[in-house]
Amino acid sequence: MSKILNTQLNGIFNRIETQELDIQMASQCLIQAIGGEGHVYIKGYDDLKFYESYILESEERLKSSKRLTDLSSIDQLDTTDRVCLFAPNYTSTVAKDVDALIAADVDFVLIL
Numbered sequence: 001m002s003k004i005l006n007t008q009l010n011g012i013f014n015r016i017e018t019q020e021l022d023i024q025m026a027s028q029c030l031i032q033a034i035g036g037e038g039h040v041y042i043k044g045y046d047d048l049k050f051y052e053s054y055i056l057e058s059e060e061r062l063k064s065s066k067r068l069t070d071l072s073s074i075d076q077l078d079t080t081d082r083v084c085l086f087a088p089n090y091t092s093t094v095a096k097d098v099d100a101l102i103a104a105d106v107d108f109v110l111i112l
Contacts, residue, residue, distance in 0.1 A: 026109040030082050034064050038080030043068040045094055048086040074104045083108035
């Protein structure tokens with residue numbers, strides 16, 4: 001039993017290690033808003049929508065965060081703001097939001 005668990009954990013750690021640079025770049029992107037004058041706007045999709053309330057309202061909340069859906073337009077974001085999207089899959093809805101963020105030249109992190 002412990003060999004199976006060890007194999008599964010090693011697989012997870014190896015996947016994390018291959019994404020180490022991406023994780024570091026994403027964290028630096030978000031830290032710029034947290035450490036500066038900006039906000040981190042959060043949006044969850046489908047099964048990961050619960051991240052919005054966790055990040056915004058839990059004891060472990062991110063104090064400089066806001067809900068992206070509270071904005072009437074992406075154009076309200078400024079250069080100090082960042083967006084963090086959580087999605088279980090890359091759907092057409094996620095793609096639409098990603099395209100809008102790219103068009104508005106907004107820095108964002110997409111977690112799939």
